Amino acid sequence: MSEKKDIFISYSNVDRDGVEQIVNTIKYYGVSCWFQLRDSKQHYIEEINQAINNSRDFVIFLSNASVSSLMVRNEISRAIFQQKKDASYDIVPVVIGDLSEENLEIINLYLGSLNWLYADKYADPESLALAIFEQAGIEPVRTEEHTQSAYSTEKEAEKIRLKEQNKYFNVYAEKYLDEVFLKYDDPAVLDVGCDTGDNILLRLQGRKYRFLVGVDRNPAAVEEAAASAPENAAFLCCDVTSDDFVRTLFGQMQRLRIIGFDVIHISAVLLHLAKVDELLKNLYMLLNPGGTIFIQDEDDGVNLAYPNSTYFDDCFYIWEHSKESGDRSTGRKLPSMLQEAGFRNIALHSSAISSVDFGGKFKEELWDLYFNPELWSADSAAYFDNYEAFDRLGKVQARHAQMKADYMSGKYFIMLGIFFLTATKE
Ligand SMILES: C[S@@+](CC[C@H](N)C(=O)[O-])C[C@H]1O[C@@H](n2cnc3c(N)ncnc32)[C@H](O)[C@@H]1O
DSSP states (O other): OOOOEEEEEEOOGGGHHHHHHHHHHHHHTTOOEEOOOOOOOHHHHHHHHHHHHTEEEEEEEEOHHHHHOHHHHHHHHHHHHHHHHOTTOEEEEEEOSOOOHHHHHHHHHHHTTSOOEEGGGSSSHHHHHHHHHHHHTOOOOOOSSOOOOOOOSOSHHHHHHHHHHHHHHHHHHHHHHHHHHHTOSSOEEEEESOTTSHHHHHHHTTOOOSEEEEEESOHHHHHHHHHTOOTTEEEEEOOTTSTHHHHHHHHHHHHHTOSOEEEEEEESOGGGOSOHHHHHHHHHHHEEEEEEEEEEEEOGGGOEEESOOHHHHHHHHHHHHBTTSOOTTHHHHHHHHHHHHTOEEEEEEEOOEETTGGGGTTHHHHHHHHHOGGGSOOOSGGGBSSHHHHHHHHHHHHHHHHHHHHHHTTOOEEEEOEEEEEEEOO
C-alpha cells in the first residue's frame, strides 16, 4: 500500500527538471507529493495506480511530451475515475510547454472541462505553487516563523564534522569559559543539547565542577553519553522545547538535591530550535542567582569573503536553504531575547571567526568545516527547501578543488558569524 500524500504529480521525464523545481516549491509549503522517476515495469504501474488513489489531489503537467506519453494518459484516466468516486479529488492541469494541435485535441477530450493553469503566466514557481493550492483547495502549512530544523547528528559524516568543529571552536570558547569558571568554586553545570557529551566534557576538562547534567532529545546520543559519563555527570533524554523539559529537569535536580545551576552552557543548538525565547525564559528559571549562561551560535549576516566570488554566495545560499541548517540569523536575536527573558550583563565576546585568526593556524580546518561540499551530507534535492539550492550545490561541487587551492595559496580572506555570548542572573 503506498503512503498517503497530498498531491500526485503526473508528468513526463522529458520535463523533469522544470517540474522538479515546482514540486520542491510545493513541498517547501509543507504539502507532500508523490513524485517519482518514470519506469514502465508492471509492478511500478500498480504502485502508481495505488498512489493516485491514495492522494488527495492530482496535478498534471502538460507538454507535448507528457500528452504523448501513454503512461501519463493512463494516470489521467485513473485520476478521472478517482474523481468520479470522490468529488473532493481535484485535478489541476498545468501547461508547462507548447502543445501541438493534435495533442491539444487529445488532451481536451480528457481535461477540457477543467480550469487550466499556464506556468508562463506566473512570475516564479512560488506564485504557481500558490495558484495550484488555491485550485486544489489546499491550505499550505509553512509559515515565515522559524520551526525546529531537521538537524541530526545521527549521520556518521555529521558526527565527524561536529567533532572537528568542536576542536576548533574550543580554542575560542576556552578563554571565555575561563572567565566564567573563575567566578565559581564548585559549580553545578547544565549543558543544553549535549549530544554525546563529548563537547561539554572537553570544555570542562581541567575545570572543577560539582556535577554536570546534560540534556538532548536524541536517545542514542544520550545513551552513548551516559555509558561513559564521569561519576558526577548525568545525561537525560528530553526535548528542551517540550512542556516536559522543566519538569524532567526538576526531577533530576531533586535527586541531586540542588535548586538551580551555576553555569548553563549551550553550543550550536539554538539555531535548530523553534521558540528560542521560551527556552531562554525556562533556562533563566533554572539558573541560580549570580549564575551565568554561555551561548555559542551562528549568524550568517556577519559572513564575508574577500575578494568576493559567486562560490561563496552559492555556499551561503545553500546553507540558508538546507533543511538541517536551522535559523542562520540566530546570533543577532540573542541579546534582546536574553534581556526579555530576564538575563543581565549580556556580553558578546566575539561575533566572528576568520581565516587569519591565530596567524592562520586553523585556515584549512575553517575551509573544510564550512566550504567543502563533500562534508555537507547533502546528496539530493530533498535535503533543501528549494530546488535552486540543489542546483547551486552542483556548481559548488564542480569548483571546490580549485577554490580550495586558491584559498590555501592566500587568495581569499574569509570571516564567518559565530557568536560567543554570556549573560547572568542577578
Ligand atoms: C550541532 S549539535 C551540538 C551538540 C553539542 N552541543 C556540541 O556543541 O557539540 C545540536 C544538538 O542539539 C540537539 N537538539 C536539537 N534540538 C533539540 C531539542 N529540541 N531538544 C534537545 N536537544 C536538541 C541535537 O540532538 C544535537 O545533539
